Amino acid sequence: MVKKKIKQKKVEGKKLKIGWFSFSCCEDSTIVFTELLNDHFEEWSKVVDFQYIRVLRGKNKLEGLDVAFVEGAIASDREKKKLFEIRKNCKKLVAIGSCACTGGPSAQRNIFPKELEKEIEFLLRKFHHSDKVHKLEDLVRVDAKVPGCPMNEEKFLEVLGKMLVEFGVNR
Template sequence: MANKLKIGWFSFTCCEDSTIIFTELLNTHWKNWKNQIEFVHVKVLKKSPEIIPEMDIAFVEGAIAGDRQEQKLKDIRQKAKKLVAIGSCAVVGSPSNQRNFFNRSQLDEIRPILERFKYKEKVLKLSDIVKVDDVVNGCPMNEAVFLQIMDKLLNT
């Protein structure tokens, strides 16, 4: 393949278990993928640039908890031809959005943290902010669905 598919992997508010699954999948799939893909921003694999690069595909896990995260997600969206939401936190917001369901006294307890870190009133899923082209559900992500999407991307 003359032009490799440029791929980025990004994590927001979450436990990053799908990142672990992704890196584990490289053990068995890298040989097949290495001539077709180029990682342009995958912090778990290599030092990645602060400025978000142009990409063919951005895989994004985690929910959006703060304004800075929202800006970064919009930047990723602008730079990526396709954006795939990875895992339940990115797709529907849960379980990273537990505080959205807190009662008044629970919210009062965490208020200083929300203010200190300039967190949003509500934790958002990716599609609340940007267009999402595809999703991989599951907590962590469903490996089989992720591999199907990779196949589709590599063969179009």
């Protein structure tokens, strides 16, 4: 079989427009990401437009993202709505960390025994949480995953590299 060589057209000066979002979780992958920024910011700032990243900037824009990196599980209708909004505004969505990829450990209340479920019921109502916690894939299309608790750094760098190539961004 003859393999076709796919040539990716790179666009001079183009940047990958990314967003970083956190839902129900401990946000440790966000910490890993900010630590990676210490080492890579100079290099990344030439090819990445940090369009929506609340740990970095006060003013953020959701519309027209190339890639949304989403950490955490979805535990309420409010979070579900926000996730749908993110999906609508990005071309690729990447699940970051175990909670986003598999639901757990954030989703551990899904397997609570009946008595414990009863005990926490008032808290779920008080904070408008849904009955079950969801991984991202239960609700929206997920294009790539970075597993780990917190996320695996090498895998994140690999996925980011692939996205830069896919979107034709020059490195």
